[in-house]
Amino acid sequence: VATVTSATELTGPESAAWRLFMQMQESLRGSIEQQLQTDSNLSSTDYTVLAALSEAPEGRMRALHLSQVLQWEKSRLHHQLTRMCRRGLIERQNEGRTSYAVITEAGRAAQEAARPAHTEHVRQLVFDRLTDQQVQQLADISRTVLNGLRSDVPD
Amino acid sequence: VATVTSATELTGPESAAWRLFMQMQESLRGSIEQQLQTDSNLSSTDYTVLAALSEAPEGRMRALHLSQVLQWEKSRLHHQLTRMCRRGLIERQNEGRTSYAVITEAGRAAQEAARPAHTEHVRQLVFDRLTDQQVQQLADISRTVLNGLRSDVPD
DNA sequence: CAAGATTGACATATCAATCTTC
């Protein structure tokens, strides 16, 4: 009599890979969060918003567009912008029912000051340790999973 | 005269891989969170704690040990256990200055009810889309990065 | 009315205390 494995179990290698991936992903997030906070007094979300705005023409983006690019709930973005406003990193501009976020000089300075150490940190933790081939593999795997997430319940 | 690239810039492929990885990782987290919440009324952290306890002898672990295994701040774990207690998923046991968490019958039932759909979700999003080779690559990459995180400022 | 913005309530994470027991 053959043993029957439930259809919903992962195989051994899959299970091992999943645990490693989850742990890596969580530790990496934590390490990056801490580095940015300690060295630059920014959260990774602050940094993400500043980086997006700094690359936009005139450092200015429509809030709705920003929330789409970052794939954030509109209310998450709103709260985040409120906090960043309070700290002088960005400013809001409202035109009728349309809302914009603009990076301030202080925000640009903070982002530029934070970038080298942040990039260096990512490099040391990730890219200095992986071969060019592995970097390519990571990109391929990420793209594949991402494609699945997009087609999954596209709403 | 050769152009000099700042030492802190990532290369094109590295930068592309990093963006894809970050986006994949965030979307995957969100999707899993939503699936667990919708189908089983559990957060992914609830599920993680329940899974750890359910595998422990007698469904019981020392809080300190649990926080080490999960690599969580002790106070994060404490708040989490408090919330899970309130919902009847676990119970606390205090012996002197030592604190334990025990899974309840309701907690075990919730975890067992949640597991199949959760596993199936992970499989559909990740493992059904990757080749065996890619699963192995993901494990290797994760292990490598994790090793770096461990030796990095080990405190 | 409907798109988009805003708000508030609640869940979660982190940090810096403080409390407890050996």
Add this chain to the structure above:
DNA sequence: GAAGATTGATATGTCAATCTTG
């Protein structure tokens, strides 16, 4: 005193309203 547990303050994320303006 110190290991470990607990607490509270603050930052962040999600959801379900409500408000505003075309």
